[in-house]
Every structure is written in structure tokens, then in C-alpha cells.
Amino acid sequence: MKIKCDRCAADATVHEVTLKSGEKVEHHLCESCARSAGIAINAAISLEKLVTTFVTQHAAAAGPRAVSNACEGCGLTFAEFRQKGLLGCPSCYASFEQQIGPLIERAHQGATHHCGKTPAKAEFSEAMRQRMTLLRQQLSEAVASEQYERAAVIRDELSRVTEPAPRATSENPPEKSPAKGAAKASRPKRDPAQGEEKAP
């Protein structure tokens, strides 16, 4: 059923929803009443900006528990993200995952996971991560069922997978990372817990 304009009998085509003190107030107007009410009907309005506004507004509603947290990678606080709508470094996605997860989902029509192109190196590390998860699971099962010989084989296999690759040499000294911790979250393939991968 079509909604009628609040002011005349025409069909409402402009729907304005505002929040006043947490209460949702809806107005349904036809185009001419909306114009006379001073509601801008501007198709050039940036929908991307609207989405960003939406994200920041909902981030604001995410509550005070988020405010004191700072990203371990760049020191950005959730309050700062709320103000600008921009994250500070790749680690922010992990640091604020609980708060921004639902916002990202809403901004992307309910999507919760990436689908599509993946860096070739990340594909390799993802395969390794899955392999390690499987090996750890098999190790627990072997220990639980007292198959110690099998457990030893799996343990050796795990240590081969997680064996750290050679670190930086004197020719290539590691420099102080500008975003401490950022490397960890943004380079899943080099998670120290998993060890570095070898060049594929």
C-alpha cells in the first residue's frame, strides 16, 4: 500500500526519518510538499557520504565501552574514528572489530566476509593457516585417544610449518615500524604465531 503525503492527498515519495532524543520521527511527503517544507531533494547528494555519516552515527551509538580503547597499532581511539569516519591503520580493523564489525555489515548490506580477489601471498598464508588449524585439531585428537606416536608425527609436521624463516640480515636491517603492531594485523601471512612463510 502506498503511503499518503502527511500534508495533502498525493502519494508520498519523500520519506524523512529523524532521531529526536532517541525517538524515531517519520515524515512522509509528496515531492512538492517536501520542497515547500524545505527538505532538499538533491540527487547529487553523495550516497557514499551518507553511508559514512551512517557509519559514524551508528559508531556514536555503539556506546561508551568503546571510547577508551585505543588501537594498538596507531593509538587511534574509537572516539576519533567516530568523529572522522576514517580508521588509522590496518590494525584498527582487529582492534575495533567488535565495534565496527556490525557497522561494516550494515554499510555493506549485511556482508560479513570478503569475497573476491586475494593477494597471491595472502592466499598462500591462508592455505597455511588452514593447514595448521587442521594439524592442531589432529594433534589434540591423537593426544586424547593416546595415539602418542601419531601425535609426535603431527607435532613434527606442525613445527616444520611454523619454523621461523630467517630474520633480517645485516644487509637488510629491520627498521623501527612506523605503525607498531600494524604489521601483525595487516600481514596475516607473517603472524609471528604462525611463523613467516617462505617465498612461494
Next chain:
Amino acid sequence: MKGRAPQDPGDPRPEGGEGRASRRVTGAGEPTLWNAGGAEWLKGDGPSSDVVLSSRVRLARNFAGFRFVARCTKEERSQIARAAKAHALSGEVWHAGGVIWIDLNDTPEIERQVLVERHLISQQHAKGSEPRGVAISVPDERLSIMVNEEDHLRIQVIRAGLALEHAFAQSSQVDDAVEARADYAFSSRWGYLTACPTNVGTGIRVSVMLHLPGLKLTGEIEKVKRAAGAMNLAIRGFYGEGSEAIGDLFQVSNQTTLGKCEKDILAAFEREVIPRVIEYERVARRTLMEKRRLYLEDQLFRAVGALSNARLMKSDEAMQALSMVRLGVCLGFFPRMNLARVHELMLQTQPAHLQRLARKELDQAERRVERARVLREAFSA
């Protein structure tokens, strides 16, 4: 691994060492960009070019181990710009043709605005005083890589007409070549990590520039805008975010970047959404030709009248009149004019291009005189 320092966004190799005659490294003001036949997308010869001006694919990418641009120190931005420049100019990334690198910090404002008007950088990228730059393929201007805009890299390919899949193929190829030299910020859950969460995932923005004068004249344009909104697509003007739809030009782009793979986003655009809009526009044009011929002709010839005679011309007025000429060319009314020339005039009469042409700064009133002069010259013949 080659033992690269973790925060190094790749391996900035010496620029001079890869010498290919066609690859040129230069600063702003180098004539290559402007005098070599113009951007390919202006030529008006792509698929469905009667309605589609251009197709653009843009990929947002960030290097691992670095903060996002807005939170970087000046030194970090310089470091990113140096590495990105080296990647962008490397032989693996640049397969064919020439390339120029423009350090935007050393570039006068008018030159930066010229780049904005040619859709090679964004308005946001033109502003500011931090280390940033852009690599541009010449002479076709098909590919540009914005460095230190909102994200470390924005790889952009523009093609004439409806050619999104080609544009994606090329941008993806460049993306792969950069990735072979550097590590991107990526998470298996969120995909390519971007400064703004609205771009996270594929980091892809697919845009098509549509010329819809028929729908405008038949009064059906609002319907198309509403339909696009319902499909969660953004409709913007000729100059992107926040710009008005001047000259009946509308840029339609995707809004969501997470959860749908590039192939599906492209297929929805190239095979479903855009062909439908093209068909609406063509029907509107046919209706005008068959049922409102006199009204249509009046609009077209009034526009030519203004373009051939006006002494003062505002930017919007020029774009609107050129839109009518473009429509007339497509409908066969102006055999001595062609799409490439109309597109060229659309750019040439933009404020920064006019000033570049006049070789001096012009205020608004002077630009109106100059714009009218350029157009009179083009149309009096």
C-alpha cells in the same frame, strides 16, 4: 622472503635503471600529457558510446605495516610516495606506453585542477600540502595511480564507452604487479583494508559516466535516479562526489565493496544495470525523434545558436548546450561535428583548462568571455 624490512612498502628501485625510451619520468608542465592527442576516453568510440561516455574502475589499496594516509607523519608519507613512485614506474607495472609521474606538492594549483578536470585525480587529492603524487599513462591517460589520497594507492583505469571488464582487467593487472613488489594490508575476513570502512573488501569502485539528455527532456530522469537508489547505487555528477549533474551527465557507481566479488559487481553493472539505463535513454531519444521532433530540434538548434553567438558563457550553460550538441551528433543532426570534438570542448571550457589555454590566471568574469570565445570559434565554422 627477501628479508625486506617489515614496514618497507616494497623495494624502491632506482628510477633511471630500467630505461625504456617510451617510459618517461617528468614533472608537471611536461607537454606529453596535454598535446599528444588527448585522453582515450574522450574519443567517443567505445561500446554504447551514444549513451556511455566512459567506464572507470578504481581499486583502493594500502601497504602493510604503514598507518593509513590521514594518520601518517610527513616522513611516512614521503616514504610511501617514494616507494609507490618506484612501483608505478617499474617495467612490470607499466607494460606499454609512456608514463609520467607528477609530484603534486610541486605542482601549481591550476595544473592540479587540470588533472581534476581530466578525471585523473580527485578534488581531495588536488588539495593539501603533504607528500603525494600521481602516475599517469600517456598519451592515452587510461591509467592513473593516485598516491597518498585517502588510501596509499588508488589504481584507476578509464576506458571509452561501456568497457568495465576491460578496465577491471587492466587495473587488476597493475594491482598484481604492485603486489608482486610490495605487501598489501589485507585480512582474510575483511579483504583489502582501507582507511574508510565503506571501501573495505574488494576496494573496488566501478563507475559509468552516462549521458542522459533524452530522459531529461522527457522528464523521466527522476525515475532512473530512484531506481538506481533502490539498487544501492550512487548517482553523482560529472565531477564525482558532491558535484551536480551538469550537462545531463550522470556517474553511476557501486556503493558496497564487501561480500560481493569483483566479477559479480562488474557483471551486474555491465550486463544488467547499465544496459537497462542505455535502453531507457535510447527509447526516450526515439520518442523525441518520432513524437516531439519540433521540440527536440528547437532545443538542439537553440544550443548551437548560443554556442555560436554568446559573448559571455557560464560553465553550466556551456555544458548544457554541449550536451544538446552531443545528443544532436548521436541523432545525426550535426554531421560536421563529432563526439570527440564535443568531449574535448566539454573539457576545454572547464575553468582550469581555459586558464591553461589562455596561459594566464582568469577570474570568473574573464573565464566567461574566454569560454564564449573558444566555443564561438568551434561553432562558427
